[in-house]
Amino acid sequence: MAQLRLFPPPRWWFVLLGLSSLLSGCGVVMRRVIVPFTGSMALQMPAALKTPGVKVGAAMVTKSVFIQGLQVGRVSDMATGQLDPAPAVQLGIAGANGAVFTNTQGVVQSAVTFAVKGDHVNIIDVEHDGVCEFLNRGSWSSEPWLLDHSGQVLWRYQGAAAADDTAPTTIRGTGKLDFVIGHNGRGGVTMFDAKGVSVWNRSDRNVWHVETLDPNNDGHSLIVHSNAGGRITVRDAQGQLLSRAKAPFYFDEFAVCHWPTATGPQYLMGSANGSIWIVDVNGTTIKNLTTPTVVNSASLTTPGSS
Numbered sequence: 001m002a003q004l005r006l007f008p009p010p011r012w013w014f015v016l017l018g019l020s021s022l023l024s025g026c027g028v029v030m031r032r033v034i035v036p037f038t039g040s041m042a043l044q045m046p047a048a049l050k051t052p053g054v055k056v057g058a059a060m061v062t063k064s065v066f067i068q069g070l071q072v073g074r075v076s077d078m079a080t081g082q083l084d085p086a087p088a089v090q091l092g093i094a095g096a097n098g099a100v101f102t103n104t105q106g107v108v109q110s111a112v113t114f115a116v117k118g119d120h121v122n123i124i125d126v127e128h129d130g131v132c133e134f135l136n137r138g139s140w141s142s143e144p145w146l147l148d149h150s151g152q153v154l155w156r157y158q159g160a161a162a163a164d165d166t167a168p169t170t171i172r173g174t175g176k177l178d179f180v181i182g183h184n185g186r187g188g189v190t191m192f193d194a195k196g197v198s199v200w201n202r203s204d205r206n207v208w209h210v211e212t213l214d215p216n217n218d219g220h221s222l223i224v225h226s227n228a229g230g231r232i233t234v235r236d237a238q239g240q241l242l243s244r245a246k247a248p249f250y251f252d253e254f255a256v257c258h259w260p261t262a263t264g265p266q267y268l269m270g271s272a273n274g275s276i277w278i279v280d281v282n283g284t285t286i287k288n289l290t291t292p293t294v295v296n297s298a299s300l301t302t303p304g305s306s
Contacts, residue, residue, distance in 0.1 A: 067106035073097035079123040082130035086110050094121045094134060112151045118142060124168055126177050138163035144181060155196055161187030169212045171221045171237045182207025182225050189225055191239060202239040208252045213266040215281045224281060226251045234281050245283035259286060
């Protein structure tokens with residue numbers, strides 16, 4: 001049976017599902033929903049999703065408007081901590097067109113307009129100096145790029161194979177940032193250095209999502225990505241294949257999270273069929289949570305986690 005994926009509307013939803021079984025005040029952010037498709041149908045928003053808000057766990061969290069009217073385009077990332085020279089900044093909000101930095105009351109302290117339009121923009125701190133940069137992870141219609149804090153281009157992917165996703169990494173230990181790009185079709189997965197020079201390319205198909213994580217909490221990171229077969233694929237810093245494993249769900253888009261606390265080991269998080277799964281790189285289930293609505297892609301946030 002084919003599946004029709006409904007992507008978020010222009011005004012990005014952040015739906016906090018306060019699951020009582022989540023520890024340390026963890027929150028789950030819903031990114032898109034999935035519905036069965038068996039033929040012609042009229043697309044309608046599920047009634048349970050028409051109004052964003054707390055679906056379960058109202059005793060744990062409350063809903064209120066923090067900030068609105070941003071001119072950053074579709075929001076794709078939020079980050080806390082020291083991100084901007086302005087002393088009062090506690091929160092960064094990035095979208096397709098730019099980013100704003102606010103204090104704890106939601107008052108904008110500074111803003112930036114991007115020199116190029118993005119698609120899925122992440123806030124990252126390349127030099128770990130408290131002044132962030134912006135990474136567009138890319139998609140079929142938007143090539144990956146890295147912008148400095150003022151929104152100017154530092155690096156831009158110009159390869160032939162379409163990019164599905166990009167992850168920044170220092171896994172090679174050179175002291176400089178590299179980029180691992182998962183490609184569409186038969187493009188495989190490629191590592192580029194900070195100057196855009198290809199370091200290696202490894203064969204694979206439809207690498208929808210790529211991340212790096214430290215599965216053993218020992219300072220030794222690995223590259224993890226999905227592929228057309230829905231397998232957890234693990235590679236070392238040279239791109240050599242270490243393992244492939246089957247998850248209890250079709251492994252396409254996922255998140256990296258700490259569990260059960262912000263200082264706990266890093267695991268992979270995915271979702272399917274009304275469940276959120278936390279698994280290790282071998283596909284072993286660490287935690288399974290039932291969700292009150294159909295969630296296809298989710299991310300887990302614990303206070304103090306990266």
